[in-house]
Amino acid sequence: MINRTITGTTDTFAASVQVPGDKSLSHRALLFAGMAEGDSFVTGLSRGLDVATTAMALRTLGVEIGPGTDGEQVRSPGVDAWSQPADPIDCGNSGTTMRLLAGVLSTSHVKAELIGDASLSARTMARLVDPLEGLGGVIATSGGFPPLTVGGAEAVSPADIAIGTASAQVRTAFELAALGCIGSSTIDSPPGFRDHTERWLRAIGLGDWETRTRFRIDPGVIPPARFDIPGDPSSAAFLWAAAAISPGSQVVTPRLSINPGRIGFLEVLDNMGADVEIVVTDSVGGDPVGDVKVTGQSLHGVEVAGDLVASTLDELPLVAVVGAYAEGITTVRDAGELRVKESDRIAAIEKMLVALNGGISTTEDGFDVVGTGFLNGGTVETFHDHRIAMAAAVAATRCSGEVEIIDSGIAAVSWPDFYETLEGMWS
Numbered sequence: 001m002i003n004r005t006i007t008g009t010t011d012t013f014a015a016s017v018q019v020p021g022d023k024s025l026s027h028r029a030l031l032f033a034g035m036a037e038g039d040s041f042v043t044g045l046s047r048g049l050d051v052a053t054t055a056m057a058l059r060t061l062g063v064e065i066g067p068g069t070d071g072e073q074v075r076s077p078g079v080d081a082w083s084q085p086a087d088p089i090d091c092g093n094s095g096t097t098m099r100l101l102a103g104v105l106s107t108s109h110v111k112a113e114l115i116g117d118a119s120l121s122a123r124t125m126a127r128l129v130d131p132l133e134g135l136g137g138v139i140a141t142s143g144g145f146p147p148l149t150v151g152g153a154e155a156v157s158p159a160d161i162a163i164g165t166a167s168a169q170v171r172t173a174f175e176l177a178a179l180g181c182i183g184s185s186t187i188d189s190p191p192g193f194r195d196h197t198e199r200w201l202r203a204i205g206l207g208d209w210e211t212r213t214r215f216r217i218d219p220g221v222i223p224p225a226r227f228d229i230p231g232d233p234s235s236a237a238f239l240w241a242a243a244a245i246s247p248g249s250q251v252v253t254p255r256l257s258i259n260p261g262r263i264g265f266l267e268v269l270d271n272m273g274a275d276v277e278i279v280v281t282d283s284v285g286g287d288p289v290g291d292v293k294v295t296g297q298s299l300h301g302v303e304v305a306g307d308l309v310a311s312t313l314d315e316l317p318l319v320a321v322v323g324a325y326a327e328g329i330t331t332v333r334d335a336g337e338l339r340v341k342e343s344d345r346i347a348a349i350e351k352m353l354v355a356l357n358g359g360i361s362t363t364e365d366g367f368d369v370v371g372t373g374f375l376n377g378g379t380v381e382t383f384h385d386h387r388i389a390m391a392a393a394v395a396a397t398r399c400s401g402e403v404e405i406i407d408s409g410i411a412a413v414s415w416p417d418f419y420e421t422l423e424g425m426w427s
């Protein structure tokens with residue numbers, strides 16, 4: 001296990017950082033390309049372990065993924081000709097790999113077992129069962145958890161499904177599973193989810209919005225394509241937070257996905273008093289791309305609840321850190337989903353701030369941070385959760401004492417050279 005010690009500073013910085021390719025879009029690009037028959041190309045792919053896990057899984061199904069001229073070339077026989085894997089498919093730490101692949105395989109001819117590491121094996125998969133079985137897909141869980149047994153469906157038929165959480169993973173699993181049905185299906189959920197899959201299906205003419213949240217999937221075959229992946233706003237968020245808690249510091253992160261379901265944290269930072277500028281420059285696969293600049297100011301506590309939670313979900317550990325450096329109380333509610341992420345993030349956030357002598361109390365669906373404007377040093381447990389490790393590193397940049405991050409190497413799940421990039425902003 002790799003640990004890391006970080007020493008805080010009161011020095012300010014001005015940096016411009018091109019963050020690595022978006023993780024959500026990278027998983028999707030590989031899956032879409034793997035489902036299509038023929039040659040696709042992907043540039044800007046995330047170098048994190050989670051996306052490498054999706055690539056490995058596709059290789060076991062007969063998809064070739066290798067270096068191309070300016071990115072990855074994906075060559076596939078198409079989902080209908082995927083081969084039967086000899087062994088269980090290991091999804092590692094990646095919930096997105098397991099859920100999205102379970103969706104595709106559930107209505108396919110391929111029978112597979114999907115397994116994961118200790119953290120993934122403790123994450124609920126029960127939420128996939130009703131939507132996928134609604135299509136006639138085959139999926140069995142182990143008491144609601146991995147391992148999953150999927151695939152070998154005999155008859156699939158369209159379905160209209162509504163799910164109770166704004167989960168892009170469950171929506172995408174259903175949408176990809178529904179493409180093989182004869183006839184259109186629909187899925188609805190509460191708002192705020194990242195709608196990358198819907199935007200892309202719409203762009204290739206395989207579906208459309210019926211309401212703001214209900215999407216229709218039309219049957220069809222995914223064509224091979226070129227995917228130019230923009231930077232990951234959920235990675236950039238760590239750098240935005242580091243600037244926000246350091247008055248006078250500034251970071252520019254060019255060419256990011258600025259899908260509305262991904263940038264709730266910028267609204268939170270703006271509400272707290274940071275200077276936030278977003279410039280839309282482009283669009284890829286129907287998804288907006290742009291540049292973001294965050295400048296630190298003195299901050300005050302805010303409330304994050306309701307629809308804003310889904311679009312801030314992966315950044316809520318950072319909301320706690322920034323809240324600790326603000327004046328007043330920062331409240332998060334309606335975020336029970338945090339309990340079923342790579343760790344129980346509400347418990348992990350509480351332990352992190354307590355270890356750094358911060359003030360926090362928790363509820364079943366959120367927390368209240370008492371912002372005092374400073375944190376001490378300490379030792380932070382990360383529970384094999386990349387976003388907790390990276391949030392602790394951001395907190396550490398302003399701590400009055402040294403911070404030791406246990407199992408800091410888990411950051412490689414999404415961003416292998418995160419610590420060097422973070423610390424490099426001061427040089």
Ligand code: S3P
Binds near residue numbers: 024025027172194313
């Ligand atoms: C993701 C969706 C979100 C997010 C996860 C990636 C995706 O999960 O937290 O990091 O790529 O679809 P949920 O679908 O569980 O909300």
